[in-house]
Amino acid sequence: MQLNYGQEEFIMHPSGCLYWPSQNTVLIADVHFGKVDHFRKNGSALPGRVGLENFRKLNQILEEFQPEEILFLGDLFHSTQNKDWDRFTAWVHLQTIKMTLIVGNHDIIPSYRFEDLGIKVVPEIKHKALYLTHHPEEKEGFYNICGHLHPGYKLRGAGRQQLKLSCFYRKRQQLVLPAFGAFTGHFLIEPEVDEDVFVLSEDLVLSIR
Structure with a gap:
């Protein structure tokens, strides 16, 4: 689904990424690499796959958009290095595109580890009227694109049917991306009248309006 935001055009993808055509860049928030291995190490019965x-x-x-850059909006890794770091290192070595990490609160792996892989590490990015961060921020004159919240929305059907789905959450001057990671949970959103929620299905992005 196309979204015009801060005088720029974006495409919201069912995977949870946000494609920025004018920059040929993919924005991704909250992958939380290593979280599954972290919980498995601590006794949780989770399949490694x-x-x-x-x-x-x-x-x-990457195959669909062929971007020039991936911009990670924080919490790329969940905690300290584990088996996923080795997998991630091998994956990065196969890529030829630029990668940038905006540091999130979970990104406790030293920045030089990412920089050694050729990944630029920054606290934030400003581009014209856009302000890209990990935590939701408010800055006068800027439109904020961020992650951190892991937004989700509860759909209610006939009877007592309920379904929780990840979503993009758009406020007047802020767009919160869904968590990209496969094992991240949700913070359920109750949008105000002037706010938008776009839920993710397997192959569609749908406005609740």
């Missing part, structure tokens, strides 16, 4: 889903989704959007 769940952690590989993030790489499958990344490869899918």
Whole structure:
């Protein structure tokens, strides 16, 4: 689904990424690489293949959009280095595109580790009227694109049917991306009258309006 925001055009993708055509860039928030292995190490009975889903989704959007850059809006990794770091390193070495990481609160792996892989690490990015961050921020005169919240929306059907879906959450001067990671959970959104929620299905992005 196309979205005009801050005088720029974007495409919201069912994977949870945001494509920025004028910059040929893909924006991704909250992958949380290593989270599955982190929980497995601490006794949770999770299949290891769940952690590989993030790489499958990344490869899918690279093939679909052929971007020049991936911009990670924070929380690329969930915690300290584990097996996913080795997988991520191998994946990065196969890529030829530019990568930038805006540091999130979970990104405790030293920046030089990412920089050694050729990934630029920054606290924020400003581009014309756009302000790209990990945490939601308000800055006069800027439109904020961010992550961190892992927004979700609860659809209610006939009877007591309920379905929780990840979503893009658009406020007047802020767009919050859904968590890209396969094992991240949701913060349920109750939008105000002047706000928009775009839920993700398997192959569609749908406005709740």
